[in-house]
Amino acid sequence: MQVVREMTAPAVEFVKRRRDPVTVQMVRSTAAATVAYVIALRLSPEAAPLTAPLTALLVVQVTLYSTLTTGVRRVNSVVAGVVVAILFSLLVGLTWWSLGLLILASLLVGHLVRVDEFVPEVAISAMLVLGVTTHGDTAWARIVETLIGAIVGMGFNLLLAPPVWVEEAGESIEELARRVRQLMLRIGEEAAGSPLSASAAARLHEARRLDHDITQVDADLRQAEDSLRLNPRVREGLLHRVVLRTGLDTLEICTVVLRVLARTLTDLTKEREPERLFEPETGAVFEELLSEIADAVVSFSVLVTTSVSANAESAEERLASELRQAAATRDRLARLLFEEARRDARQWQLLGAVLTEVNRILDEMDTEHRTRRLFEELDRHSREQRERLPRLTRMRERLRRRREGASRRSR
Structure with missing residues (x-):
C-alpha cells in the first residue's frame, strides 16, 4: 500500500x-x-x-x-x-x-x-x-x-468556465474549526489542573491569533462566492453562498467568544494562583464540556460545507446529538459553579462569565438558530434583488401568476 x-x-x-x-x-x-x-x-x-x-x-x-x-x-x-x-x-x-x-x-x-x-x-x-x-x-x-x-x-x-472554489473554501472553514477545537482542548486540559498565569496568557494569545486565520478564510470564501456568480455550471448559487457565509459568521462569533472565555480564565487564574483554577470535580466537568463543544464545532463546519443532502442530514443529526450532550454537561457545570460561588463569593462574576460564554457558543451553533439565520439571509437577498431590479421582479411576478392561472384552468 x-x-x-x-x-x-x-x-x-x-x-x-x-x-x-x-x-x-x-x-x-x-x-x-x-x-x-x-x-x-x-x-x-x-x-x-x-x-x-x-x-x-x-x-x-x-x-x-x-x-x-x-x-x-x-x-x-x-x-x-x-x-x-x-x-x-x-x-x-x-x-x-x-x-x-x-x-x-x-x-x-x-x-x-x-x-x-x-x-x-x-x-x-x-x-x-x-x-x-x-x-x-x-x-x-x-x-x-x-x-x-x-x-x-x-x-x-x-x-471555458472557470472552476468553482467552493470545495477549497469548505476546506478552509473546516481547517479553522479544527484549530478552534485544538485550542479548546488545550484550554480545558489546563483548566482541569493547576494552570499558571503564563500558560493561561499563552492560550489567550492563541485565541487572538485566530483572527488572522478568519481573515484568510474570509478571502477564500469571497473567491468561492465570486466563482458561484454567473457560472453556468452552478445551480442554486445563492443558497451555496448564504450557507457558507452564515457558517463562517457563526464560527467567527465562536472564536470571539472563545477569546473572551480565555480572557476570563486568565483573570480567574491570576486571582486564584497558586491554587487550583477549579475544584477537581468542577475542573473535570469543565474539561469534558469544552471537549464536547470542540467536537460540535468541527461537526458544525462539516455541516455547512456539505453539499450532498444525505450527508448534510447525517451531519446535522450528529451536531444536534453533540449539542444535546454538551447542554447536559453544561447544566452539571452550572450547578458546580454555583456551589463554588456560594463558597467563595469573591469570584462569582468571573465564574458566571465562564458559564455565560459557554452558553453563547452553544446557542450560536444551535440547529434551529442556524435555520432561522439562513431564512433571514435568503429573505434579505431576495428583498435587495427586488429593490435593485424592480422591473425584473415585476416580470417574474407576472409570469408566476400566469403559470398559476394556467395550472388552475387545467384542473
Whole structure:
C-alpha cells in the first residue's frame, strides 16, 4: 500500500496544483494573452500590438464574475484615457504643463466614469497616446487592441468556465474549526489542573491569533462566492453562498467568544494562583464540556460545507446529538459553579462569565438558530434583488401568476 501511495503521489500533487488558484490564474492569463496577441496582429495597424495581450492579461481573473466586472471597468478606463488624449492632441502639444493637465484631467475623468481601481489606467492610456506623433492612428489602434484583449479575456472564461472554489473554501472553514477545537482542548486540559498565569496568557494569545486565520478564510470564501456568480455550471448559487457565509459568521462569533472565555480564565487564574483554577470535580466537568463543544464545532463546519443532502442530514443529526450532550454537561457545570460561588463569593462574576460564554457558543451553533439565520439571509437577498431590479421582479411576478392561472384552468 505504501508503494502505491508513493507511485501515485506525483499525480495527486499535479491534480492539486491544477486546482490551485495561482496555477489556474497563470495558465488562463498566459493563454488569453497569447490568443489576444495573435488576433491583434491581424486586426491592429500596429506592428507589435502589445496592448491587446496586456489588456487580456489584466482582465482575466480566476472567476467568471470578476472577469466580467474587471473587463468592463478596464475597457471604460482605457477608452476614457484615449478620448482625453485625443482632445488634448487637438488643442495643445506635449509640454510639461500639458502633461500635468492631462494627468489631472485623466484622473478626474476616471473618477467620473467610476472605473474604481483602474483610475490610474486612464492617465496611463492618455500619456501613451499623447506621447506619439500620429495621434489618430495610435488612438484607434489602442482602442482596437484594448477591445480585442478585453473580449478575449472575457470570452475565455465564458467558453471555458472557470472552476468553482467552493470545495477549497469548505476546506478552509473546516481547517479553522479544527484549530478552534485544538485550542479548546488545550484550554480545558489546563483548566482541569493547576494552570499558571503564563500558560493561561499563552492560550489567550492563541485565541487572538485566530483572527488572522478568519481573515484568510474570509478571502477564500469571497473567491468561492465570486466563482458561484454567473457560472453556468452552478445551480442554486445563492443558497451555496448564504450557507457558507452564515457558517463562517457563526464560527467567527465562536472564536470571539472563545477569546473572551480565555480572557476570563486568565483573570480567574491570576486571582486564584497558586491554587487550583477549579475544584477537581468542577475542573473535570469543565474539561469534558469544552471537549464536547470542540467536537460540535468541527461537526458544525462539516455541516455547512456539505453539499450532498444525505450527508448534510447525517451531519446535522450528529451536531444536534453533540449539542444535546454538551447542554447536559453544561447544566452539571452550572450547578458546580454555583456551589463554588456560594463558597467563595469573591469570584462569582468571573465564574458566571465562564458559564455565560459557554452558553453563547452553544446557542450560536444551535440547529434551529442556524435555520432561522439562513431564512433571514435568503429573505434579505431576495428583498435587495427586488429593490435593485424592480422591473425584473415585476416580470417574474407576472409570469408566476400566469403559470398559476394556467395550472388552475387545467384542473
